[in-house]
Amino acid sequence: MSGYAWWRLNNLNEMKRYSLSTETNIAQYWLHRLLEPAVLFSGIAVMALGVIWATTLNLANREQVSAERTAAALAMDIADTYEAQIVRALREIDTTLKLVLYSLDGKSAPSVLDDLRARGMLPPEVLFTVNVTDSLGNVLASTEDLDTAQQGVATHDYYRFAQQTEGMVVGMPRFDQESNDWELFFSRRAQGRNEGAAIIVTVSVHAGYFVSSYEPDVLGEQGVLALVGNDGIFRVRRTGTAISANRKVDYETMVAVSRDVETPAKLTVNAWDEILRYTVARELFEFPLAIVVGLSEAERLAAVKELEQTYLWRAMLASLLLLIIVILLGRLSWKLQRAQFHNMEQRVAHAQRVEYLAFHDSLTGLPNRAFFSQLLTQGMNHSRRYTQQFALLFLDLDRFKMINDSLGHDAGDELLQEMGRRLNGAVRESDVVARLGGDEFVVLLPKIEAIRQAEIVAEKVLSTVSAPFTLAGQELHITVSIGVALFPKDGEDEQSLLKSADIAMYYAKEKGKNNVQFSSKALNADSLERFALESNLRSALQNQEFKVYYQSKQDMNGRVTGMEALLRWQHPDLGLVAPMEFIPMAEENGLIIPIGRWVLKTACWQNVAWQNEGFPELSMGVNLSARQFLDKGLLDDIKTALHETGMAPELLELEITESMVMYDVEQTVQILKKIKKMGVRVAIDDFGTGYSSLSRLKDFPLDSIKIDGSFIYDTIDCTGNQKLTEAIIEIGRTLSLTVIAEGVETLEQLEYLRTISCDQFQGFYANKPLPPEEFAVAMREIYLAPQARL
Amino acid sequence: MSTRLMVNMWGLLFSLLAGSAGAEVVVVVSAQNPTKTLSHAELGDIYLGRLSRFPDGTAVVPVDQRETSPAYTEFYRYHLEKTPTQIKAHWSKLIFTGRGQPPARVANDTAMANAIAVSSRAIGYLDSTIIDERLRVVAIE
Numbered sequence: 001m002s003g004y005a006w007w008r009l010n011n012l013n014e015m016k017r018y019s020l021s022t023e024t025n026i027a028q029y030w031l032h033r034l035l036e037p038a039v040l041f042s043g044i045a046v047m048a049l050g051v052i053w054a055t056t057l058n059l060a061n062r063e064q065v066s067a068e069r070t071a072a073a074l075a076m077d078i079a080d081t082y083e084a085q086i087v088r089a090l091r092e093i094d095t096t097l098k099l100v101l102y103s104l105d106g107k108s109a110p111s112v113l114d115d116l117r118a119r120g121m122l123p124p125e126v127l128f129t130v131n132v133t134d135s136l137g138n139v140l141a142s143t144e145d146l147d148t149a150q151q152g153v154a155t156h157d158y159y160r161f162a163q164q165t166e167g168m169v170v171g172m173p174r175f176d177q178e179s180n181d182w183e184l185f186f187s188r189r190a191q192g193r194n195e196g197a198a199i200i201v202t203v204s205v206h207a208g209y210f211v212s213s214y215e216p217d218v219l220g221e222q223g224v225l226a227l228v229g230n231d232g233i234f235r236v237r238r239t240g241t242a243i244s245a246n247r248k249v250d251y252e253t254m255v256a257v258s259r260d261v262e263t264p265a266k267l268t269v270n271a272w273d274e275i276l277r278y279t280v281a282r283e284l285f286e287f288p289l290a291i292v293v294g295l296s297e298a299e300r301l302a303a304v305k306e307l308e309q310t311y312l313w314r315a316m317l318a319s320l321l322l323l324i325i326v327i328l329l330g331r332l333s334w335k336l337q338r339a340q341f342h343n344m345e346q347r348v349a350h351a352q353r354v355e356y357l358a359f360h361d362s363l364t365g366l367p368n369r370a371f372f373s374q375l376l377t378q379g380m381n382h383s384r385r386y387t388q389q390f391a392l393l394f395l396d397l398d399r400f401k402m403i404n405d406s407l408g409h410d411a412g413d414e415l416l417q418e419m420g421r422r423l424n425g426a427v428r429e430s431d432v433v434a435r436l437g438g439d440e441f442v443v444l445l446p447k448i449e450a451i452r453q454a455e456i457v458a459e460k461v462l463s464t465v466s467a468p469f470t471l472a473g474q475e476l477h478i479t480v481s482i483g484v485a486l487f488p489k490d491g492e493d494e495q496s497l498l499k500s501a502d503i504a505m506y507y508a509k510e511k512g513k514n515n516v517q518f519s520s521k522a523l524n525a526d527s528l529e530r531f532a533l534e535s536n537l538r539s540a541l542q543n544q545e546f547k548v549y550y551q552s553k554q555d556m557n558g559r560v561t562g563m564e565a566l567l568r569w570q571h572p573d574l575g576l577v578a579p580m581e582f583i584p585m586a587e588e589n590g591l592i593i594p595i596g597r598w599v600l601k602t603a604c605w606q607n608v609a610w611q612n613e614g615f616p617e618l619s620m621g622v623n624l625s626a627r628q629f630l631d632k633g634l635l636d637d638i639k640t641a642l643h644e645t646g647m648a649p650e651l652l653e654l655e656i657t658e659s660m661v662m663y664d665v666e667q668t669v670q671i672l673k674k675i676k677k678m679g680v681r682v683a684i685d686d687f688g689t690g691y692s693s694l695s696r697l698k699d700f701p702l703d704s705i706k707i708d709g710s711f712i713y714d715t716i717d718c719t720g721n722q723k724l725t726e727a728i729i730e731i732g733r734t735l736s737l738t739v740i741a742e743g744v745e746t747l748e749q750l751e752y753l754r755t756i757s758c759d760q761f762q763g764f765y766a767n768k769p770l771p772p773e774e775f776a777v778a779m780r781e782i783y784l785a786p787q788a789r790l
Numbered sequence: 791m792s793t794r795l796m797v798n799m800w801g802l803l804f805s806l807l808a809g810s811a812g813a814e815v816v817v818v819v820s821a822q823n824p825t826k827t828l829s830h831a832e833l834g835d836i837y838l839g840r841l842s843r844f845p846d847g848t849a850v851v852p853v854d855q856r857e858t859s860p861a862y863t864e865f866y867r868y869h870l871e872k873t874p875t876q877i878k879a880h881w882s883k884l885i886f887t888g889r890g891q892p893p894a895r896v897a898n899d900t901a902m903a904n905a906i907a908v909s910s911r912a913i914g915y916l917d918s919t920i921i922d923e924r925l926r927v928v929a930i931e
Contacts, residue, residue: 085886085887085888088888089886120894123885124881124885124891124892125856125895126854126857126877126878126881126892126895127878127881127882127885127892144856144858145856145858179874179875179878180875181875181878206878206882208878208879208882209882209885209886210886212879212882212883212885212886212887213883213886213887
């Protein structure tokens with residue numbers, strides 16, 4: 001299809017307008033993009049995942065921090081309590097030591113102890129043992145049975161320390177094999193006795209006593225409760241149920257962790273068992289000892305860690321669920337979107353198809369009349385603006401109707417399609433080819449500078465179209481008649497421009513078809529009459545404006561053998577219109593069929609009427625036009641006419657022109673045979689003008705040939721025509737055909753024909769075509785005096 | 791259950807051995823004390839400092855023996871089903887946390903008999919062979 005320059009220009013402008021408005025809507029565009037399901041769902045999913053994980057991690061972190069704080073605070077609480085308990089216990093022990101030393105005051109040690117015990121002033125024996133030793137380390141008295149305690153203690157560290165030290169001494173722990181327990185020793189010497197050795201009082205304590213406040217519920221299995229000397233040696237240490245002692249650690253390092261009471265518990269790895277604990281180590285104010293409290297980090301945070309795990313699992317599960325939901329939703333929406341898109345695409349395609357159909361000819365795919373009208377208007381606007389001119393070519397296929405009728409509509413359609421292709425091939429890309437309907441095409445040539453340009457294109461079209469077609473197995477030569485109108489010279493609006501081109505095209509038809517005619521003012525004026533005539537022709541049959549005239553055929557003796565029916569049009573304004581003026585028009589627009597049918601019937605009816613009046617059996621010649629001859633209803637029409645009028649078939653003689661016969665020999669023979677079968681006679685009219693192949697003539701089932709009047713007219717002066725006439729008569733005789741000379745006007749001509757043995761003649765010499773009433777009168781005259789004029 | 795059974799079996803074995811020697815640790819009160827029976831639980835509670843009154847409501851003063859005495863181990867093992875270490879741990883905690891004081895101790899069965907005889911509130915334990923008219927054996931059920 002050709003491009004449409006103005007159409008494109010227009011679209012371009014529209015697009016520019018749209019693009020301008022798009023710029024202002026960038027924000028909306030992005031908003032729209034964000035709301036697209038894929039982006040939206042992904043965004044929501046990412047946000048939800050973010051919220052889930054942020055919440056989870058935050059919660060876990062808070063739980064952890066809270067647990068850590070709790071653990072540290074708990075360690076501090078325990079340490080506070082433990083410190084108070086230890087200090088009280090140590091003071092009680094020291095008080096006991098002082099009490100015993102005070103009570104001794106030169107008395108016997110066993111009696112003092114017994115006395116104190118009886119008074120209930122000694123600590124409970126179940127845990128505490130009080131010993132009194134002399135300056136040599138011998139045990140003087142004990143709350144335990146003497147036999148077990150009676151050994152010397154001079155070598156024991158607490159003894160030696162006590163000898164050297166004022167105040168209470170804390171000895172090293174000792175493991176008692178017998179009770180399988182650690183024992184702690186606290187001793188004090190008597191004050192201000194001698195410069196040398198003094199009496200020493202010792203309280204030995206079951207070591208477990210100092211760590212008995214270990215609550216497994218609070219301190220767990222891995223907690224620690226301990227008493228460590230400032231020498232770095234553990235006096236007692238408990239973890240779970242295990243009680244141990246005597247291990248050395250770096251005292252300074254340990255105590256440095258929390259020398260201040262306010263210092264919170266520190267998370268450290270304890271050196272003695274490599275366990276991470278919230279540890280508090282606090283030096284005692286009055287005693288050379290420090291307490292150690294530790295809470296196992298693993299135990300304290302186990303619950304929290306478990307909780308964190310639970311949170312993480314939940315978060316993972318939630319994430320997974322979310323992802324699945326989002327994926328499902330996304331898939332669903334994608335499907336929906338695709339369905340919508342598909343639906344929309346179909347709608348658009350349908351709309352495009354509808355629009356295409358509305359603006360294009362379905363047969364050839366060319367722009368149709370409506371679209372062409374639009375293009376033409378745009379073209380005119382464009383040309384006006386730039387003061388250009390353009391050409392409009394109006395094309396009409398010659399004899400298309402005949403082809404359509406004879407070869408069928410399918411072949412006609414095929415021909416039109418081929419026409420469309422050829423036209424498109426013959427013009428430039430920027431030219432417009434459109435089909436207005438039927439066999440009418442138009443070509444629009446924009447930006448024509450000289451008429452010559454349009455002429456070149458038109459000639460190219462003529463030559464392209466005239467290349468042979470192969471249609472329904474037959475090779476055809478098709479031609480077009482082209483009318484050219486120029487804008488703005490030949491019309492400033494669509495209608496007048498089209499009309500000018502149309503008139504020029506008709507003129508081309510009249511000029512013998514297959515040619516190009518340019519529109520002009522004279523042509524337009526001339527054509528106005530023609531248009532009036534054509535429109536009148538359509539109503540002429542109904543208005544009974546047609547008349548049949550008759551001209552007699554006579555033999556050489558002047559005897560009437562028959563007549564020829566001749567059509568006349570009695571136009572209400574123009575008077576009698578010659579057949580030459582309206583028959584081609586009727587042929588062109590198809591009116592010839594009903595008109596021909598009417599003539600045939602009228603002629604038959606007239607013939608029968610005359611015979612009924614007493615006329616002899618005269619033959620009746622009726623002309624068939626080319627279109628009529630090829631019409632499928634011809635045979636039926638003849639039958640109907642004969643049947644309805646009662647005309648004898650052998651009296652009817654159908655006259656066809658020589659050119660019609662030669663157009664399609666095979667088909668003509670077929671039709672003629674059928675006509676002959678009905679008993680109707682056939683004559684070839686205008687013989688000698690159609691360049692017919694004489695050799696084929698014998699194939700036609702003919703009865704007569706009629707020598708064209710132009711030969712007879714010249715026979716007297718022209719020897720060439722004489723020879724031809726003689727030859728035709730010779731052929732007729734050879735083929736046993738009746739030879740009739742037409743157009744005989746003079747006696748001279750008649751005499752000549754008589755010498756060359758022509759069978760019959762027809763012409764003004766006998767009588768001119770007459771209306772039926774006059775013809776009847778003339779006939780009677782002839783019959784009354786047959787020899788009078790010869 | 792099984793530990794209790796084991797303890798009972800050990801107790802049985804021991805009593806058989808002790809029985810051959812004619813000795814058995816019994817719980818005693820003063821003859822003036824009306825208490826005739828105590829449950830194992832009541833006895834245990836009294837000696838572990840959890841119960842301070844007899845069933846009739848009068849105050850109770852438990853008297854203990856030294857660890858070195860044979861009756862001590864026998865009493866705690868048989869009547870309280872505790873080892874000396876457990877008893878130490880128990881009193882360690884109570885004393886250390888200031889929530890109780892253990893029973894006063896006497897040196898031997900004789901001292902025990904004398905201590906119980908003079909106090910109607912006292913309760914003690916001793917070898918059955920030492921029992922005299924001042925004392926009453928409390929049946930432990």
